Amino acid sequence: MKELITADRSETASYCDSDRQTKELLNLAVLHWENTPLSKKYIQEALKAAPESLEVAIAAYRYFFYKQEYNLALQAAEKIVNRITKLENLPSDWQQLKLILINKQNDACIRLYVNAYVASGFILTKLKKFNNAYQIFTRVHEIDNLNEFGAKTMLDILNNSDNDEQEYN
Numbered sequence: 001m002k003e004l005i006t007a008d009r010s011e012t013a014s015y016c017d018s019d020r021q022t023k024e025l026l027n028l029a030v031l032h033w034e035n036t037p038l039s040k041k042y043i044q045e046a047l048k049a050a051p052e053s054l055e056v057a058i059a060a061y062r063y064f065f066y067k068q069e070y071n072l073a074l075q076a077a078e079k080i081v082n083r084i085t086k087l088e089n090l091p092s093d094w095q096q097l098k099l100i101l102i103n104k105q106n107d108a109c110i111r112l113y114v115n116a117y118v119a120s121g122f123i124l125t126k127l128k129k130f131n132n133a134y135q136i137f138t139r140v141h142e143i144d145n146l147n148e149f150g151a152k153t154m155l156d157i158l159n160n161s162d163n164d165e166q167e168y169n
Contacts, residue, residue: 022050026059036067054083054112061119074123080116084109094139101143114140118149125154134158 018026029042043063050056061076084090088109091097104110121136137158140151147153 018046018050018053018055022046022053022056025049026056029059029063039063040067040069052083054080057083058112061116065119065123070123070126074120074127077116077120077123081113081120084113084116088113098139098143105143114143114149118151118154121151121154125158130158 025042025046029039029046032039032042040063043060046053046056047060057076057079061073061080064070064073064076085092088100090100090113101110101114105114117136118140121133121140124130124133124136134155137151137154140149141147141155144151
């Protein structure tokens with residue numbers, strides 16, 4: 001698995017790490033998109049068949065986000081973050097992690113990590129867990145001077161909205 005991601009650190013790194021049967025489950029979910037109970041069943045089967053797959057976790061995140069099943073989308077986003085943390089042996093301490101994220105910001109795997117982390121912040125906002133979302137966006141803003149991941153925009157929205165009339169900074 002790690003070889004798929006780290007063997008070639010160019011922009012063509014691949015996250016397609018699923019076997020044929022799992023890819024078929026994902027395809028069936030797409031084919032049956034309009035039938036939510038059936039498409040959800042295929043996504044859940046793919047998650048069970050390939051619990052360590054980034055490809056499946058990304059597909060599950062997208063599926064659950066667009067189906068507005070935000071708790072399940074959050075689980076998928078967190079799974080992506082946790083999987084990459086393990087693959088890249090990332091530290092849990094933010095100050096140490098921040099340096100790695102800054103220094104490896106063009107690495108495809110690190111960009112996926114940051115995207116998934118920001119995605120979890122978006123979902124936390126949808127779930128009205130504003131303090132948790134604010135912490136994520138603040139951290140990402142520290143490493144993202146160009147606002148490529150939208151953290152500054154989300155901080156501005158949180159600070160200028162009346163989410164329970166609460167200030168986060």
